[in-house]
Structures are given as C-alpha cells and as structure tokens.
Amino acid sequence: MNVPGSTVASPAASAATTPTDAASDLRAQRVAFAAMVAIVVLAPLVVYPVFMMKVMCFALFACAFNLLIGFGGLLSFGHAMFLGSAGYASAHAAKVWGLTPELAILFGTAVATGLAVLTGLLAIRRQGIYFAMITLALAQMVFFVALQSKFTGGEDGIQGVPRGRLFGIVDLSQPMAMYTLVAVIFLAGFAFVWRVVRSPFGQVLKAIRENESRAISLGYDADRYKLVAFVISGAVAGLAGATKALVFQLASLTDVHWTMSGEVVLMTLLGGLGTIFGPVVGAAVIITAQNYLAQLGAWVTVVQGIIFVVCVLAFRRGIIGELGHWLKKRL
Amino acid sequence: MTEIFGVPTQALFGQLLIGLINGSFYALLSLGLAVIFGLLNIINFTHGAQYMMGAFVAYLMLNKLGLGYWWALLLAPFVVGATGVLIERLMLSRLYKLDHLYGLLLTFGLALIIQGLFRNEYGSSGQPYQMPSELTGAQNLGFMFLPNYRGWIIGASLVVCLATWYVIERTQLGSYLRAATENPQLVQAFGINVPLMITLTYGFGVALAGLAGVMAAPVYQVSPQMGADLIIVVFAVVVIGGMGSILGSIITGFSLGLIEGLTKVFYPEASNIVIFVIMVVVLLIKPAGLFGVQK
Numbered sequence: 001m002n003v004p005g006s007t008v009a010s011p012a013a014s015a016a017t018t019p020t021d022a023a024s025d026l027r028a029q030r031v032a033f034a035a036m037v038a039i040v041v042l043a044p045l046v047v048y049p050v051f052m053m054k055v056m057c058f059a060l061f062a063c064a065f066n067l068l069i070g071f072g073g074l075l076s077f078g079h080a081m082f083l084g085s086a087g088y089a090s091a092h093a094a095k096v097w098g099l100t101p102e103l104a105i106l107f108g109t110a111v112a113t114g115l116a117v118l119t120g121l122l123a124i125r126r127q128g129i130y131f132a133m134i135t136l137a138l139a140q141m142v143f144f145v146a147l148q149s150k151f152t153g154g155e156d157g158i159q160g161v162p163r164g165r166l167f168g169i170v171d172l173s174q175p176m177a178m179y180t181l182v183a184v185i186f187l188a189g190f191a192f193v194w195r196v197v198r199s200p201f202g203q204v205l206k207a208i209r210e211n212e213s214r215a216i217s218l219g220y221d222a223d224r225y226k227l228v229a230f231v232i233s234g235a236v237a238g239l240a241g242a243t244k245a246l247v248f249q250l251a252s253l254t255d256v257h258w259t260m261s262g263e264v265v266l267m268t269l270l271g272g273l274g275t276i277f278g279p280v281v282g283a284a285v286i287i288t289a290q291n292y293l294a295q296l297g298a299w300v301t302v303v304q305g306i307i308f309v310v311c312v313l314a315f316r317r318g319i320i321g322e323l324g325h326w327l328k329k330r331l
Numbered sequence: 332m333t334e335i336f337g338v339p340t341q342a343l344f345g346q347l348l349i350g351l352i353n354g355s356f357y358a359l360l361s362l363g364l365a366v367i368f369g370l371l372n373i374i375n376f377t378h379g380a381q382y383m384m385g386a387f388v389a390y391l392m393l394n395k396l397g398l399g400y401w402w403a404l405l406l407a408p409f410v411v412g413a414t415g416v417l418i419e420r421l422m423l424s425r426l427y428k429l430d431h432l433y434g435l436l437l438t439f440g441l442a443l444i445i446q447g448l449f450r451n452e453y454g455s456s457g458q459p460y461q462m463p464s465e466l467t468g469a470q471n472l473g474f475m476f477l478p479n480y481r482g483w484i485i486g487a488s489l490v491v492c493l494a495t496w497y498v499i500e501r502t503q504l505g506s507y508l509r510a511a512t513e514n515p516q517l518v519q520a521f522g523i524n525v526p527l528m529i530t531l532t533y534g535f536g537v538a539l540a541g542l543a544g545v546m547a548a549p550v551y552q553v554s555p556q557m558g559a560d561l562i563i564v565v566f567a568v569v570v571i572g573g574m575g576s577i578l579g580s581i582i583t584g585f586s587l588g589l590i591e592g593l594t595k596v597f598y599p600e601a602s603n604i605v606i607f608v609i610m611v612v613v614l615l616i617k618p619a620g621l622f623g624v625q626k
Contacts, residue, residue: 071499075432122611125618130570132435137567140560141607148600183498251554258563262439269436301447308440312433 028329031193032277034134036190048178050247055287056186057244062267062279063193064236069265070274071197072229074124077132079167079237080266084256085142086112086238090160091251092113100296101164101172101181105242112238113231115142117218120230124223127212137173143256157252161245178247185243190237194276196232205229267302269311272318277331281319338596344475346592348448352481352550354486354588356382358581360565363539365574366499369531373423373434377559378565380445381537381608384411385544386553387449390460390485399464403545411541412534424526431446434620442559449555457552484546491542492581499577508532573623583621 043052061083068074089109093099099107123134146152153159163172172178196202208215208222216222245251254260263286271282286304293300311318317325324331334340360378367375375381388410389403398406417443426433466480499505511518511525519525544558551557572583588605593603601608613621 055533069432073430075435076436122614125614126570129372129431131369133374133566133570134610137570137607137610140563140567141604144603144607148603175389200561201503262443265436265439272412298447298450301443301450305440305443305445305447308443309422312440313425316429316433 025330026198026326028331029276032331033191033194036277036280039188044176045151049175050085051287051291052149053179053182053247054244054279055284056182057240057247058264060186060189060240060243060281061202061237061282062264062271062283063190064233064240065080065264066268066273066275066279067193067196067236068229068233069211069268070278071202072205074226074230075132075265076123076135076230076233077141077258077261077265078119078135080204080256080258080260081139081142082116082234082237083241083244083260083264084146084251084253085115086241087245087251087255088152088158090242091161091245094164094246095158096151096163099164100168101166101246104164104246105239106183107157108242108245109235109238112241113235116231116234116302117227120227120234124226124230126159136261139256140258141262143253143258144255146253149268152251152253155253157250158245159250161249161251163246163249169248172246182243182247185239189239190280191234193232197276201228263304266308266311267320270307270315270318272321272324273316275318275320275324275331278318278320285319332434336597340474346596347589348475348477348481348592350589350592350595351485351585352588353591354585355484355585356547357563357565357568357588358492358584359488359539359543359546360561361568361572361580361584362495362577363536363543364565364575365580366495366539367533367536368574370508371419371423371427371434372428372431373438374566375533376438376444376562377418377442377537378438378537378540379560379562380413381411381558382547382561383449383555383558384414384445385541385560386460386548386557387453387544387555388541388553389545389548390458393460397474400461400545400549403548404493404542407537407545408542411544412538415537416530416534418537419530421535424530442562446469446555446559453554453555454529455554457554457557460553462547462549470603482485484550487546488543495539496577496581503593564606567606567619571606571610571613571620573620575620575624576622579620579622596621 032315040052040056061079064082065076065079068076086108088108089111090104093107094101094104119135119138121136126134147154151158163178165171166177170177170181172181203245204215204220204225207218208220208225212222241255254318267282267286268279269282270285271280272278287302290300293303296303317321320331360382364378367373385407388407389400392398392403392406393400415426422437422441422507423434426437433506462480466483469476469478470482499508507518507523508528511523511528535598568583568587569580572579574580587609589614590609591602591605595602
C-alpha cells in the first residue's frame with residue numbers, strides 16, 4: 001500500500017533539506033508562532049472570546065489529526081471518537097463527580113489516550129485505505145455506545161457542565177479566565193505537537209511514511225512508532241475535546257459523529273497537510289465559514305463537500321502549503 | 332407457539348429474514364466496493380450516496396414520469412452508473428498518480444455534496460415508495476410467512492452477485508479485468524484499452540449501488556441519509572471479508588446480515604455494534620480479513 005515516493009503530505013515536505021534550510025525554516029516557524037501568540041492575545045479585543053475558544057479547540061484537534069496524516073501518512077477517519085469521548089469524560093467528571101476543571105480535563109484526556117491505545121493497536125494492523133476504514137468503523141462503534149449509554153445522556157448529551165474553579169481558586173465562569181486557560185492549553189498543545197514533529201521520533205515517523213519497508217530494514221519497529229504517533233494524536237485530540245466540553249459546558253453526540261471526523265480532515269486539508277501551521281489556519285477558516293453559513297442550513301454540507309473536491313483536485317498543498325511554497329519555507 | 336432458546340420461532344425467523352435482507356444489501360454494496368477497489372485502488376466513499384441516488388431515481392421516475400418499479404430497476408442503475416462515469420472521467424482519473432488516500436478524500440467530498448443537495452431538495456424525512464403490485468402478498472412456508480417482496484430481494488441480489496462473480500472469474504472480459512488489476516501497464520501493452528476499462532468498471536460498481544438503492548426503496552423509506560450510515564457498516568463488512576475475493580464479499584455480506592439479525596433477537600442492545608465487534612475480532616485473529624491476502 002505504501003508506494004515508495006508517494007506522499008500524502010505536501011510535495012514541498014519531501015524535498016531534501018540542508019542544515020541551513022532547516023535553520024531558516026525553523027526561524028520562519030518561530031516568527032509564525034510569535035505572530036500566532038500575538039493573535040491569540042489580542043483577538044479578544046476584536047472578536048467574541050467564545051468564538052476564539054472554539055477556533056482554538058478545533059485548531060488543536062486538527063493539529064493532533066495532522067500529526068498522524070501529515071507526518072505519519074496515516075489517514076484516520078475516526079478522530080471524532082477521541083474528541084467526543086474526552087468531552088463526555090471531562091463533562092461527567094466535572095458535573096457528576098464535581099472534579100475541578102484541571103482534573104476534569106486531565107481525566108478526559110486520559111480516557112481518550114486509553115481509547116487511542118486500544119483502537120491504535122487494532123488499526124495499525126492494516127495500512128492505507130484499510131486503516132481509514134477501520135478507524136471510521138471503530139469511531140462509529142464508539143458513537144453507538146455513546147448513543148445508548150446512560151451516562152452520556154443519549155440524544156440530550158451532558159448539559160450544563162459547570163466550569164468550576166481552576167485549582168479551586170480561579171473562577172472560570174469569568175470569560176477572560178476561561179479564555180486564558182484555553183489559550184494556554186492550545187499554545188502548549190501546539191508547541192508539543194511541533195516539538196514532536198521536529199524530534200528524532202518525528203523524523204523516524206516521516207521515514208516510515210516515505211518508505212516503510214526501508215525504515216524497517218534500518219531497524220526501526222514501524223508498528224511501534226505508528227502506535228505511539230496514534231496515541232499522541234488521540235491524546236492531544238482528547239485534550240481539545242475535554243477543553244471544548246468545559247468551554248461550551250456541553251458534551252454531545254455531534255462530537256462523536258463521523259461528520260466531525262470528516263470536518264477535521266477538511267480543516268487539515270484546507271490548511272495544508274503536513275504543515276505545522278496549516279491545521280490552525282484551516283480550523284479558523286472552517287469555523288468562521290460555519291458561523292457565516294449557519295443560516296444556509298443543509299448547504300453547509302454542500303459547501304464543505306465542494307471545498308473537499310476543490311482541495312483534492314487543485315489545491316493539494318492547502319493554504320499554508322501554498323504560502324510556504326511561495327516563500328520557499330516550510331511553515 | 333413453538334420456541335427456540337425461549338424465543339418464539341416466528342420472531343426468530345422474522346429477524347433472520349430481516350437480517351438476510353440487510354445482508355443482501357451489504358453483499359451488493361461491498362461487492363461494488365471490491366470491484367472498484369480491485370481496479371482503481373480507491374475506496375469509493377460516494378457509494379452510500381450513489382445507493383441513495385438509485386432509490387431517488389426510482390422515486391422520481393414514479394412520481395414525475397409515471398414509470399413503475401420494473402422500469403426503475405432497469406434504468407436507474409444506468410442513470411446512476413452514468414453519473415459515476417462522469418465522476419471518474421472528470422475527477423478520479425486525475426488522481427491515479429497520487430496517493431490513493433486522495434481518492435478517498437475526493438469521494439468523501441462528493442458524498443457530502445450529493446447528500447447535501449438531496450437534503451435541500453427533499454428534506455431529511457423519508458418518502459414512501461410503493462411496492463410493485465406483482466410482489467405484494469406473502470407465501471406460507473409452514474414455519475413462517477415470507478412476504479414476496481422480501482423473497483424477491485434476497486433472490487435477485489443473490490443472482491446479481493453470482494452473475495458478477497461469473498463475469499469476473501469465468502469470462503474473457505473478466506480475465507482482462509483481473510489481469511489489469513495485477514498489472515495495468517502490461518495489459519495496456521497487449522492492446523487493451525485499460526483507461527476505458529477503468530471508467531466502465533467504476534460505472535459498473537456504482538450501478539450496482541444504484542440497483543441496490545432501487546431494491547431498497549420499497550423496504551426502507553427513500554431518504555437523503557439512507558446511505559450515509561449504511562456505508563460505514565459496509566466498510567466494516569469489507570474489512571472483515573477482505574477485498575481480495577468476489578465470492579468472499581458475497582458470503583461475508585450475507586452472513587453478517589444474518590448475525591446482525593440473530594443479535595436483534597438475543598441481545599438487541601448490541602445489534603448496532605455487532606458488526607464492528609466482529610471486525611475487531613477478525614482484525615485480532617486474521618488482520619487481512621477472512622478472504623483477504625495480506626500484501
């Protein structure tokens with residue numbers, strides 16, 4: 001299934017790099033990161049904090065997904081299961097057990113991580129297209145469990161989740177307190193994924209994506225690398241989902257449904273597969289578009305489908321991939 | 332009333348029948364997916380939407396043109412297949428040199444567009460479709476009543492599946508097809524028009540989905556969402572069976588339908604997920620699928 005030389009990621013990513021290139025790429029990425037921090041800090045002055053928090057949660061979700069497809073070449077079509085299950089777990093912990101928000105988020109993330117270990121062990125047994133189908137089917141199973149379980153509230157979801165007091169001190173019902181927490185989680189999560197990509201582990205992952213048999217012949221245990229990548233990705237997606245449940249004080253079936261898995265694929269594809277900043281930009285564009293298109297009802301699906309088709313046929317590098325290509329930098 | 336394991340036989344056979352009918356659709360749809368995958372190496376995510384289109388073409392033919400079920404059964408697969416040919420020529424054919432995952436993403440986008448368009452036009456609720464008058468009524472089999480239309484679905488899908496198997500495994504056309512699956516360049520060098528064959532194969536696979544849609548119209552309601560969740564189950568069926576063997580897809584489709592029906596009788600809470608659970612077990616024991624060959 002892994003045809004040598006065929007890559008899912010942007011063509012720019014597979015070009016050979018000299019040390020100076022890498023250094024200048026890193027400088028560009030640092031500048032972009034600084035710009036992103038500035039936007040996160042200044043944005044509440046211009047846009048609704050809740051909107052920004054939504055963007056950041058989805059951006060982190062998309063970064064997690066991108067780690068798998070963009071750098072591991074693994075297309076997961078079931079990432080909603082991590083977002084959704086973590087949301088349910090953290091909502092349940094905060095509402096029913098009365099845990100503080102940081103513990104609720106940690107618990108949600110832990111549940112998603114556990115789920116990622118189980119599903120990852122199964123999914124990595126097949127490659128390519130089968131991997132996508134298996135993750136989709138497993139996520140659908142999680143969806144049905146969420147639909148039928150008592151504690152998820154079925155069609156109603158878990159509503160009225162208390163945001164609580166962070167460390168028992170900071171009252172998160174204050175919008176700016178919540179905003180700060182989400183911003184910190186988002187930036188830390190983003191920096192973590194960025195670090196993973198740049199680490200030796202990330203390099204091996206890319207080697208496996210490019211040519212799995214070669215990587216195995218060099219002595220790397222490809223399955224173990226794929227599993228670790230899958231678990232990291234699921235955990236970060238879970239972190240996003242657990243945070244999102246507290247932001248909206250709601251955990252619902254929407255977040256475990258396959259349409260959500262499709263949306264994160266769309267965000268990443270539009271922003272740029274295998275780029276560092278693409279998922280963030282893609283998430284911001286899609287969430288903004290959804291806000292404006294909300295009154296169009298079912299047309300939203302059609303518009304999303306059209307973006308998919310256009311991206312695949314004519315815009316495979318995505319927004320950040322094209323920008324990076326134009327600047328001759330990997331962003 | 333007689334009982335088996337504490338379940339009335341009427342209920343048991345009733346659920347088994349529903350299971351067989353679901354299985355007929357699993358078999359037809361996974362067969363189409365397998366045929367397309369064999370030659371194009373893509374998973375056709377639009378398959379569920381194309382199944383839905385088949386049902387809608389039948390519905391529209393009846394309500395706009397006054398053409399009944401049998402005409403729909405004959406013409407709808409051609410209409411749906413023709414849209415498939417267009418999709419292949421205009422879009423999919425541009426992606427063959429790229430990673431196969433792009434084909435999956437493209438067909439996923441197309442499925443969103445098609446389902447969204449139909450939902451805008453016809454809403455989310457289902458439209459009823461009349462059963463053909465020739466197939467109303469039921470047969471008394473002694474142990475249960477078999478509604479004629481249900482018997483027809485099972486029989487017709489078996490015939491279509493076996494005919495497809497025959498064409499692919501036993502005819503010269505099928506041998507070209509199998510050869511092109513193995514090595515398209517070589518087959519092309521022998522003077523066979525492989526791109527045309529690819530186009531027609533996609534059209535045929537899609538037409539099978541359309542045919543399944545027409546057959547489903549009188550049983551389930553005709554609704555824009557009818558294919559969306561079904562296709563995910565069919566993906567699991569495909570993973571369980573492995574796409575290497577045509578006969579394998581058929582057998583897996585029917586037997587999983589039966590197992591699902593049995594689950595509805597003995598443990599209804601799990602009937603939604605039983606196929607996914609089986610998928611998990613198969614992945615643990617034989618990752619390549621029951622009839623598949625690990626490459």
